[in-house]
Amino acid sequence: MDEADLKALLAPLAMSCWEEDGSLSVTDGGGVAIEVADRPDDDPYATFADLTPAAAFVRDATGRYLWANHAYAHLYGTTRDAVIGRHLADVDEAGDITRFLALDHEVLAYGRPVRHTLTYRRADGCPGRAAGYRFPVRWGATRCVAGIYVDVTDYAQVLDQRHRAEADLQALRDHSGLLCVRLDPDGRIGEAGTAVADALGIRLSDLAGLPADTLLARTPERSALHRIWDDLISGRRRSARTCAVLVDRDGWRRRARVHLSTVCGTTPGVSGVWAVGTHLGLRHPARPDLTATQVRILALLAAGYNNADIAGTLRLSRQTLDYHLSRLRTLLDAATRPALVARAYVLGILSPQTWPPRSSTAPNPASPV
Template identity: 55%
Template structure:
C-alpha cells in the first residue's frame, strides 16, 4: 500500500498522525481521531508539554498521553528527521465519544453482518446487516440471547463456537448455516474473535451472507452433473472443444465412434480427427464465427478419421459456450448422423455426385444424360468409374453404397448430396 492509500485508511480509524517542522508547527496531519489541523496542533502542544523526561524538540519514543479526557498511545518520532521535519502518530486507547459515534455509524450501516455477545450468549450489539439475516431489526436482537434468535440446534452450535473462541483467545474463521424465522436456511462466512467490553471479554463476529453464492454454486454443480449424465448416457457422440481446438471432454460414444479410448481422446487436437474434404473450409469458417461470437450455433458435415485410419462422413452440430461477449471459451460438438466406416476413396466430382443422386431417384442412363446435358457414353463411363471407386458391382449396390458411405443424405427426397448447403444444390 502506498502512502496515499495508508492515509485514506487511517482517516476512518481513531488515529492521529502529523508532520511537524523544527518549531513543532504542524505542517500536515490526518487520521480519524481529530476533525481538523488546529486540534492536531493543540494535541501536539499538549504532547510536548507532557513529554516524559527533559523537554526536547522531538519525542522520546513511545508513551501514553492524555488530551481532552482521551488517552492516546504516542509514537514520536516515527522515522529519522527529514529536512528538519518529524513525523508522529497517536492511537486512541479508549476511543472518545466522537470516534465512537463515527465507528458505530460506520459499523451499523456496513454491508457485513456484525455482532457482539457476552459469554452467556446475550447480544450486546448487532448491526442492521446482522439483523437482516434473520429478517428483523437490531432493536429486536440486542438484549436477547442466542436461543431467542436461533433455532435450538443452531443456538447450541453458536454457543459452542463462542466458548471455543473465548477459550482460545484467538480469531476463528469459518462458514456456518443459519435458519431464518420463516424456516429457510442461509449461509454466512466470516470471523469470530474475542473483544473487551468494559470489564468482560465478549465474542464479536463479522460475517458476509453467501447464501446466493452458495445457491449459485449448487445450481452450477447440479447443472454440470446433469450435463455429464446426459453426455455419458445419451449414447450420442459429443465433445467439448476449447477455443484453441483441443478436446476438453468427450462422451464414451465419441471414443467408440473414433475407435479409441476416452483417455486418449481427451486432450487431443480436434483437427487431427478430420480428413481432407470439400466442406472442411466451410467448417473452419464456421468455427471462427463461433469463437468470435458472430454465430451461436452451426450445422455442417465433415469426414472423421478413426484410430484405424478409416473414414466416415458425419453430421456435426456445433454450439458456442461463451463467458464473455467478445469471445467464446469453448464449443460443444455433437454428431447426429454418420456413415459406416470405410477406407478412404478419391473425392468425387460434382458431376459424379449428381449422377448418383439421379440414379438413386430411379432415373435411367438416358434420363440422366438428358438431365445433365451429357452424352450417353459419358454417363456410362461415370457409372463404371463410380462402381470401381465405391466397390459396387451393380446399380442397386452403387446406390446403397452411396447412402451408407454418407455421400447421399438419407433424410431427404429427392436424393441429394450429403454435403449440399441447400436442398437444390448439387454438392
C-alpha cells in the first residue's frame, strides 16, 4: 500500500460529515476504483492506516476480509489478525450480514462511493452506530469494497437524548399551562407557549421577535428584573426567581412569579434564557397613581385601624381623611372599607408578604411607603 493508496483510503472520511441538524445525509459521489498493491512491511503509510482511530477494511465481493486495521477489529472486540481472512458470517450478526453484503454489491454494481451511517452489534452485545464511507477498490487483480468508519454511538446517544429533551420541553411549553418563554440574549422573544399568548391576548406569531420589556409594566419589579437579567446574560448567575407585572394587549395587568434559567449553547456565553411564569394573578387595569398619604391610609385600613386612629397616626383632620377616603373609593372603584383593602392587594398597592401592611414598593421593612 503506497502513499497514493493510503490517501485514497483515508480521504473519504474527511468527506463524511454531519449535517447542521445532527443527521448524516446519505449521498452518492462520483468516484473510480483505486489500485491497492501489496505493501512492504516497512511502509510507514501502511502503519499509519493500521493505527488510525478510524475503522477501515477491505472485503472481496463474497464478503471475505482481505485487510482490516486495529480500530476496525476493536469495534468487534478482537484483533485485526483474527478478522483478516475471515468472512462476514464469522464476525457480524446474521441480520447484519445480508444488509452489509447488499451494500457492498451496490457499491460494486454502480462503481461509485457512498457515504452513510450503519448500525451494528458491538462486542458487548449492545447496538452501535458508525458513520463513514464505502467505495470500490482493486486489491491486486480482485475488485473489492473498502470502507472507513468512525464509531458515533456515544454521539448518537447524546443527540437522541437532546432530541428527547427538546420534545419534552416543547410539550411542557405548549401543554403544561405554564407561561414559558425563551428569550434571546438581546431580550427578544425567541419562542413562546400557547399559555403566554392566551394570557396576553397576543398571537404566537406576533410574539416572536417582540422585546420582552414591552410586556412588562413600569413597576419596581421591572427594575429588579433588569438587574437580574444583566447578571444572567453576563454569566454571574445561572438562575433566579423574581416577580413581574405583565401587561396584556388591552393594557390590563397581571402579576406573576417568574423563574429564569440560562441556556448555554455550543459557543461560549449564554445563548438564551428560559422564563417560566407561575402563580398568575387576577387580571386588572393599571392601578391609579396614589399619593404616599393615600397608600398609608390603605395600609392602616388593612391593619384594622378606624378613622379616628388613622387620622391621629397620620396627623390629619377628620375632614382631610374623609376627603382621601372619598378619593380612594373613586380611584379604586370600591365603595366600602373592606373593598378598598381588597382592591389594594389585588392591584399590588400593598405587599401580600408583609405585616403590618405596607406598600409593595417600600424600600425596606421599616418604611411604610
